[in-house]
Amino acid sequence: xxxxxxxxxxxxxxxxxxxxxxxxxxxxxxxxxxxxxxxxxxxxxxxxxxxxxxxxxxxxxxxxxxxxxxxxxxxxxxxxxxxxxxxxxxxxxxxxxxxxxxxxxxxxxxxxxxxxxxxxxxxxxxxxxxxxxxxxxxxxxxxxxxxxxxxxxxxxxxxxxxxxxxxxxxxxxxxxxxxxxxxxxxxxxxxxxxxxxxxxxxxxxxxxxxxxxxxxxxxxxxxxxxxxxxxxxxxxxxxxxxxxxxxxxxxxxxxxxxxxxxxxxxxxxxxxxxxxxxxxxxxxxxxxxxxxxxxxxxxxxxxxxxxxxxxxxxxxxxxxxxxxxxxxxxxxxxxxxxxxxxxxxxxxxxxxxxxxxxxxxxxxxxxxxxxxxxxxxxxxxxxxxxxxxxxxxxxxxxxxxxxxxxxxxxxxxxxxxxxxxxxxxxxxxxxxxxxxxxxxxxxxxxxxxxxxxxxxxxxxxxxxxxxxxxxxxxxxxxxxxxxxxx
Numbered sequence: 001x002x003x004x005x006x007x008x009x010x011x012x013x014x015x016x017x018x019x020x021x022x023x024x025x026x027x028x029x030x031x032x033x034x035x036x037x038x039x040x041x042x043x044x045x046x047x048x049x050x051x052x053x054x055x056x057x058x059x060x061x062x063x064x065x066x067x068x069x070x071x072x073x074x075x076x077x078x079x080x081x082x083x084x085x086x087x088x089x090x091x092x093x094x095x096x097x098x099x100x101x102x103x104x105x106x107x108x109x110x111x112x113x114x115x116x117x118x119x120x121x122x123x124x125x126x127x128x129x130x131x132x133x134x135x136x137x138x139x140x141x142x143x144x145x146x147x148x149x150x151x152x153x154x155x156x157x158x159x160x161x162x163x164x165x166x167x168x169x170x171x172x173x174x175x176x177x178x179x180x181x182x183x184x185x186x187x188x189x190x191x192x193x194x195x196x197x198x199x200x201x202x203x204x205x206x207x208x209x210x211x212x213x214x215x216x217x218x219x220x221x222x223x224x225x226x227x228x229x230x231x232x233x234x235x236x237x238x239x240x241x242x243x244x245x246x247x248x249x250x251x252x253x254x255x256x257x258x259x260x261x262x263x264x265x266x267x268x269x270x271x272x273x274x275x276x277x278x279x280x281x282x283x284x285x286x287x288x289x290x291x292x293x294x295x296x297x298x299x300x301x302x303x304x305x306x307x308x309x310x311x312x313x314x315x316x317x318x319x320x321x322x323x324x325x326x327x328x329x330x331x332x333x334x335x336x337x338x339x340x341x342x343x344x345x346x347x348x349x350x351x352x353x354x355x356x357x358x359x360x361x362x363x364x365x366x367x368x369x370x371x372x373x374x375x376x377x378x379x380x381x382x383x384x385x386x387x388x389x390x391x392x393x394x395x396x397x398x399x400x401x402x403x404x405x406x407x408x409x410x411x412x413x414x415x416x417x418x419x420x421x422x423x424x425x426x427x428x429x430x431x432x433x434x435x436x437x438x439x440x441x442x443x444x445x446x447x448x449x450x451x452x453x454x455x456x457x458x459x460x461x462x463x464x465x466x467x468x469x470x471x472x473x474x475x476x477x478x479x480x481x482x483x484x485x486x
Contacts, residue, residue: 345381
């Protein structure tokens, strides 16, 4: 109960509820106006029909009076009554003292004494079996001989009918307003509950860490999509935090050993007389310091690439020509290991990117393939179906990477060789991945037994130019560069 009360209180205080109330008010006013128009139009139409009938009947009686005087008038009234005795028509002819002479009313209505025109009145002697005196509408006129003429109709059923319509409209408006209010409160409460779930998860994350996730309700609506996107963002943040922690741990692990060695050498040097070994010791120390500086330089380079600081220098790059240059560069190193680096593809395959970064990423891949491939290395460049993408693949014939390790090799400082006795700092594939993400390229590893294939899937320059033209069309008037023009 306290939770339900708190949720109800938040619902009533929410801006969504106020907006829902405003919409309900506008909706109710619109419906009430529409129904009022329908009611008044219907009532006016029925009243007009009755009035037109009364006026037509009055003219018929006046014409009879003009042709034959009072006897002709009374004869026509008698004929009209005999033809339709129960249709609700009213006729009354009275003398100058308002005493009835002919017709089906027993007395002249008091509301019609002294003036002519339209009147509405109730006659107790008209339909005495009714529970209440019916409502009558009539028009009166003074004839040239001083007599009085009243012609009218019984409109009680019509008024009852319009009353039923009026009550039905009132009930309908009330029901629609109630339904709209219930719907507004229901939608608001649902919205508030979903927002409260997000707020509760946010508070739990602030209190206990990134392990919490926003619950999904399997409704596949926009709230579930928002929750799924926020959960994906939290997964990404958690992965980044875990990556930062891993990088810190690996830096501490990788740098502690060379720093300890340098410290030991320096202690030995301090406790020993100066001699010829000093130069060798200093050289080894400088080499290890260079390795440490290279590690930090690689980290800074990866961070710069991930921050997209190099994207402003993008230009068309001939990926086929670049891949051929890398293959030629490493072919000599592969020959020393009994293999070759071969390139298959044609120059002229253009992508939009940074040539230096692409060269460095491909160099890292081919270098790893030559070192661990145990034979030939093949670099292939092929267009994907439709020509919108270019696939650059590097294949070797080495032991490959276990399936369980393929996702982790792109982590910083991660190395398959746990003892870390071989050279390297475990940052090469991290840089490759950062370059791929900067160029909006997909990267994938595949075990080809034996060997490993690393694939880049780059968007071709024509596709990039078309997308850039669509996105930057409003900017072209301001002189922004266009990739296609470049």
